[in-house]
Amino acid sequence: MVGTLYGVGVGPGAPDLITLRAFRLITAAPVIAYPAPDTGESFARSIVGDMLHDGKIEVPIVIPMRTERYPAAEIYDRASTEITTHLDVGRDCVVLCEGDPFFYGSYMYLHDRLADRYACEIVPGIASPMASAAALGLPLVSRNDVLTIVPAPSDDDALRAQITAADVTVIMKVGRHAKRVVELIAAMGLTDCAHYAERVTIEGAQFTCPLAKLGDRTVPYFSMIIVQRKTQRGDV
Amino acid sequence: MVGTLYGVGVGPGAPDLITLRAFRLITAAPVIAYPAPDTGESFARSIVGDMLHDGKIEVPIVIPMRTERYPAAEIYDRASTEITTHLDVGRDCVVLCEGDPFFYGSYMYLHDRLADRYACEIVPGIASPMASAAALGLPLVSRNDVLTIVPAPSDDDALRAQITAADVTVIMKVGRHAKRVVELIAAMGLTDCAHYAERVTIEGAQFTCPLAKLGDRTVPYFSMIIVQRKTQRGDV
Numbered sequence: 165m166v167g168t169l170y171g172v173g174v175g176p177g178a179p180d181l182i183t184l185r186a187f188r189l190i191t192a193a194p195v196i197a198y199p200a201p202d203t204g205e206s207f208a209r210s211i212v213g214d215m216l217h218d219g220k221i222e223v224p225i226v227i228p229m230r231t232e233r234y235p236a237a238e239i240y241d242r243a244s245t246e247i248t249t250h251l252d253v254g255r256d257c258v259v260l261c262e263g264d265p266f267f268y269g270s271y272m273y274l275h276d277r278l279a280d281r282y283a284c285e286i287v288p289g290i291a292s293p294m295a296s297a298a299a300l301g302l303p304l305v306s307r308n309d310v311l312t313i314v315p316a317p318s319d320d321d322a323l324r325a326q327i328t329a330a331d332v333t334v335i336m337k338v339g340r341h342a343k344r345v346v347e348l349i350a351a352m353g354l355t356d357c358a359h360y361a362e363r364v365t366i367e368g369a370q371f372t373c374p375l376a377k378l379g380d381r382t383v384p385y386f387s388m389i390i391v392q393r394k395t396q397r398g399d400v
Numbered sequence: 401m402v403g404t405l406y407g408v409g410v411g412p413g414a415p416d417l418i419t420l421r422a423f424r425l426i427t428a429a430p431v432i433a434y435p436a437p438d439t440g441e442s443f444a445r446s447i448v449g450d451m452l453h454d455g456k457i458e459v460p461i462v463i464p465m466r467t468e469r470y471p472a473a474e475i476y477d478r479a480s481t482e483i484t485t486h487l488d489v490g491r492d493c494v495v496l497c498e499g500d501p502f503f504y505g506s507y508m509y510l511h512d513r514l515a516d517r518y519a520c521e522i523v524p525g526i527a528s529p530m531a532s533a534a535a536l537g538l539p540l541v542s543r544n545d546v547l548t549i550v551p552a553p554s555d556d557d558a559l560r561a562q563i564t565a566a567d568v569t570v571i572m573k574v575g576r577h578a579k580r581v582v583e584l585i586a587a588m589g590l591t592d593c594a595h596y597a598e599r600v601t602i603e604g605a606q607f608t609c610p611l612a613k614l615g616d617r618t619v620p621y622f623s624m625i626i627v628q629r630k631t632q633r634g635d636v
Binding site for chain 2: 184266305
């Protein structure tokens with residue numbers, strides 16, 4: 165009897181924004197793996213920390229945070245090997261994933277390595293664009309609106325083209341790209357159609373504002389800008 | 401003391417894919433509103449049916465399903481008025497929304513009418529693209545991939561342009577547009593990069609396949625095609 169691998173989305177940060185299914189699997193599984201920085205706490209683990217009873221086996225997957233380039237393939241090879249030692253003796257393994265596992269999630273690197281050999285089940289999670297729209301009280305898309313999600317590291321030409329082609333654009337992982345992206349949106353004359361959001365469901369840390377009010381705020385990695393050129397809901 | 405209006409995402413269909421927060425609000429609220437067809441059961445209500453104890457006040461918002469044009473503004477005006485009669489006497493109202501409330505959800509029409517007069521809170525839900533990717537075992541986007549979500553009723557030129565500009569495209573609400581969209585993807589030479597998914601989390605009703613295997617299947621409204629021109633995860 166081999167174990168099952170579960171890629172489990174734990175949502176954007178608030179513990180009560182995990183699903184009932186995620187809760188059941190996390191509390192039942194004998195082994196929990198999660199991405200962790202080389203120093204400090206794992207964000208994914210912190211979301212469900214109160215649900216982890218004593219005696220669970222924990223497998224932190226340590227990803228260096230301070231360098232652009234790190235030996236990713238080697239890290240996921242090693243984590244996969246450690247996880248298989250548990251699966252092979254019949255222990256189910258839950259891999260915690262911030263947000264949704266298949267939406268810019270690192271779980272997919274484990275999935276690529278293990279899905280052909282083990283039973284895998286993915287539990288979708290609340291993705292950050294939906295959480296940010298909820299926190300802003302900003303309906304995101306309606307009717308036949310086109311929504312594009314584009315990471316901020318994309319170059320200026322790509323960002324401009326994507327914003328122009330979509331009705332609504334979500335620019336993810338703004339972080340150190342904030343100044344460049346904010347200026348690009350201003351040059352397109354779209355500042356007044358844009359909002360900013362960071363850590364939206366984390367109590368005490370959440371912050372949202374119209375983009376025009378962002379000023380010189382230091383922008384974290386987990387942040388986004390939503391640009392709504394137009395939406396089609398006005399006529400209902 | 402007036403009540404609070406909650407726009408609550410109930411996810412793609414499986415009852416255990418609602419969040420802990422949604423579960424708490426749904427079981428506690430004295431009034432539950434939901435979209436309903438003119439004949440048959442409300443899909444949103446069916447997801448949480450087992451959680452609705454006796455004595456809850458239910459407000460179905462009846463949307464005619466068989467016509468393209470219906471008096472939408474009038475329907476939401478009337479529903480808003482009915483909901484305010486409860487809010488005004490201090491009853492919290494939960495509006496159930498399939499998927500996520502602000503992601504092509506009809507809740508936003510109530511929000512537009514009520515948010516300036518009542519306290520509103522949005523509870524994000526699992527959106528269908530993430531649920532479909534999970535059901536297909538198909539990592540959706542990674543690293544700096546651009547994801548575009550486009551409704552199938554868009555015209556051919558728009559669909560082609562969006563598919564060409566994005567790394568990954570999710571075509572929503574395929575339904576009666578299936579033949580046209582499938583032929584368009586084939587003409588672009590992208591059939592082998594595409595998958596099909598319908599009702600993915602509904603037990604006994606779910607169906608997924610590579611697009612090449614869709615054949616002349618009758619495609620329901622709640623269905624999608626995912627086209628992955630390229631993704632950037634290969635190098636990890």
